[in-house]
Amino acid sequence: MEFKDFVQILHPIIGGSSSQGAFVKTLFEVIVTEDGQSALDEQSEVTYRSYFNGQTGISRIAKKISPYIETENFVSYIHDFSDETVLSLCDSFREYLPEIDSFNAGRQLADLFLSILKNAAGTKRKSPASSEDDAEPIEAEVVDDDEPSGAAQNDKKMTVIQQQINVIQNGEKNFNLTNNGTMNFNF
Secondary structure (H helix, E strand, O other), rough: EEEOHHHOOOOOOOOOOOOHHHHHHHHHHEEEHHHHHHHHOOOHHHHHHHHHOOOOOOHHHHHHHHHEEOHHHHHHHHOOOOHHHHHHHHHHHHHOOOOOOOOOOOHHHHHHHHHHHHHHHHOOOOOOOOOOOOOOOEEEEEOOOOOOHHHHOOOEEEEEOOEEEEEEEOOOOEOOOOOOOOEEEEO
């Protein structure tokens, strides 16, 4: 289960009138000891809302708070709700936690939350796709002739570069060029 799914199931049941961002921050505050609270204070309300919506992954914050997680705090938090609310949580999470009941709901949900945080903390950031795999060849012609560089005929598809560093960028692909003369590129 993804974090966004977890919080989106919890919010209508135990979120009360709190905003999405405030609710997510509350969940983190509950499962983290006081020593880990400073990592939570670094995040903005917008960031917490992005966690709720799944627009931002929780891997960074999960890594920061992982040494400070205390699941017993979360168990107590869940059991502080009314019996009806806990039963509603059981009904909502039964698909993911078949063994959940009103007696073990806090433990089951705390363990699920812990597993979500551990998975997120172990996730590596996506690296950009290798440009070697999808690079398109560019034909270039180096002309060394007697004409001065300004005397060459202008063509819409021709770029004349003189003694400069130039970067031609097409999406994520960059072509870096350093030259000491005149080069003509036909694209």
